[in-house]
Amino acid sequence: MVFPLNFLANAELAAESPGFLRDSFLGWFTNSILVTAIVLGVIVWVVRSCTRNMQVIPGRGQNFLEAIVEGFYGSVESILGHKMTVKAFPLLASLFLFICMADWSGLFPGVGSIGWFHTHNGETEFTPLLRGTTADLNMTLALTAVSMTLWFYWTMQVTGPVAFIKELFGVKGGMTGPILLFLVPLFLFIGVLEVVSILVRPISLSFRLYGNVSAGENLMSTMINIGNLLHTPQWLSNILSVIVPIPFYFLEILVGFLQAMIFTVLMIVYIQLSTVHEDGSH
Amino acid sequence: MIQQILDQIGSSFGVTWPKFIAQLFLFLIAYFVLSRYAFGPIMKILEERRKRIEEGQLNAEKIKKQLAEAELRYQEVLRKANDDAQVLLEESRKNTEAFSQREMEKAVKESAAIVERARHEIASERNRMVDEVKREMVSLVIKTTAKVAGRVLTPEDQRRLSEEAAKDLAA
Numbered sequence: 001m002v003f004p005l006n007f008l009a010n011a012e013l014a015a016e017s018p019g020f021l022r023d024s025f026l027g028w029f030t031n032s033i034l035v036t037a038i039v040l041g042v043i044v045w046v047v048r049s050c051t052r053n054m055q056v057i058p059g060r061g062q063n064f065l066e067a068i069v070e071g072f073y074g075s076v077e078s079i080l081g082h083k084m085t086v087k088a089f090p091l092l093a094s095l096f097l098f099i100c101m102a103d104w105s106g107l108f109p110g111v112g113s114i115g116w117f118h119t120h121n122g123e124t125e126f127t128p129l130l131r132g133t134t135a136d137l138n139m140t141l142a143l144t145a146v147s148m149t150l151w152f153y154w155t156m157q158v159t160g161p162v163a164f165i166k167e168l169f170g171v172k173g174g175m176t177g178p179i180l181l182f183l184v185p186l187f188l189f190i191g192v193l194e195v196v197s198i199l200v201r202p203i204s205l206s207f208r209l210y211g212n213v214s215a216g217e218n219l220m221s222t223m224i225n226i227g228n229l230l231h232t233p234q235w236l237s238n239i240l241s242v243i244v245p246i247p248f249y250f251l252e253i254l255v256g257f258l259q260a261m262i263f264t265v266l267m268i269v270y271i272q273l274s275t276v277h278e279d280g281s282h
Numbered sequence: 283m284i285q286q287i288l289d290q291i292g293s294s295f296g297v298t299w300p301k302f303i304a305q306l307f308l309f310l311i312a313y314f315v316l317s318r319y320a321f322g323p324i325m326k327i328l329e330e331r332r333k334r335i336e337e338g339q340l341n342a343e344k345i346k347k348q349l350a351e352a353e354l355r356y357q358e359v360l361r362k363a364n365d366d367a368q369v370l371l372e373e374s375r376k377n378t379e380a381f382s383q384r385e386m387e388k389a390v391k392e393s394a395a396i397v398e399r400a401r402h403e404i405a406s407e408r409n410r411m412v413d414e415v416k417r418e419m420v421s422l423v424i425k426t427t428a429k430v431a432g433r434v435l436t437p438e439d440q441r442r443l444s445e446e447a448a449k450d451l452a453a
Contacts, residue, residue: 015296028300036308043312047320054323069324089325090317098312133305137295142306146313210295 015136016127031115031128032136039105039133043098069093079272084158088271091150095143096264099134103213103256106132107249112217113224134213134259140206147267148202155274164274168194201270205263212259216252223248416451423447 015032050065058066076092077085105111108130115128133139155164169191171183222229223245227237292298424443428435435443 015301028298028304030296030301033301033304033308036305040308040312040315044315047315051320051323054327058327066324066328069321070328073325073328086325090321091313093321094313094316097316098309136301136305137297138301139305139309141297141302142309145306146309 015131015138030136030138031131032133032139035105035111035130036102036133036139038130039098039101043101072096076268079268081276084154084271084275087154088150088268091147092264092267095147095267096260099143099209099260099263100257102133102139103259104253106135106213106217107220107252107256112221132213132217134209135217137206137210140210141202143209143263144202144206147205151267151270151274154271158275167274201266205266209259209263212255216255220245220248220252416448419451420444420447 015030050062053059054062072093073085073089076089080088111130111132112128114130115126117124117126119125159167169188171180171187175183224241226244227234227240232240420443424435424440424447427439427443
């Protein structure tokens, strides 16, 4: 059996605005931004519910929340040390929680499948009402922008510009003597590579998250429509659209969690690399 | 060239400044809310609890140290009390021995005095009894002699008989 090349690519790359808003001043209000606002509302509601009456001797709910936060805090502290963890933990925990919820928000029934058809440039297009937040490159770029800005601020605050440049281009290992004539150009070159790798970090972070979640949406969309794509009878297509996506839902739950974890762990590593020196000091 | 690539990426993926800023703003709100109302208070409580536990551990250490010191002091006091008690016991034993010795000597003296006095009383009683017996015997001899002789004895006879009887009794 031969499938056409566009067999899997049946979801749009970009988040879209509803047709009636597209040409107005609210043209920036996309289906992805709507989901972000919903996720934000859920976060605010959950947080206020869980932390309304914080006690030193916790209740059952607070105890559960504290156990998770304490576990995560301990892991971050073992990598970044106490001083840096106090600064960076709120950002890292917020990133993890927000990305996790944003990834899973795309898995709710109706997200990507409820919308309306409209005609654009003579072609009929389908615009979903809701689109996964992290399946929008604007969102992943925004996450990266905040993370990298704070990374740079903390690096300058803790390490300082001179020490940071020295860390990038300086000769490591405490070498002295004539061997430096060979090592200085080598470490300058390594420093340039290091700068390139730092500049690439925002791109890799944002595109990795966007790519994985977007690919997941494509996969789910393909699995839901597999009956139609294989031209099976309608009754079989209906059954397949319910049964086939089930294992992929579990896969996407795992992927969403892993992507949140990867983004957060990479940020921890970046902060650790620039603020914790070889001797373990800050 | 770079601008062209960026424009192409922007149009393909729908990246525009207004959409980017909107998403950035929403995430910043989420970050603020989570930092201010979730992780901040939890971290504060965890820190407070950690401090309390540390204080508790320090107090426990302090109490343990104080207990050890008190135990040492108690042992010292106990040892000193034992020593004092030993000294007191020794003194008491010596005092008791001296007292009993004194009492013994006093008792011996008193008993010797009692014996002496009794002996003296017995002797004087015996003498008194002997004198009584003698008197009775003389009287009896005079009465018997008067009865045997059948006459009334003169005072001279009575004196002579009395002297003879006394002489015989004394022998």
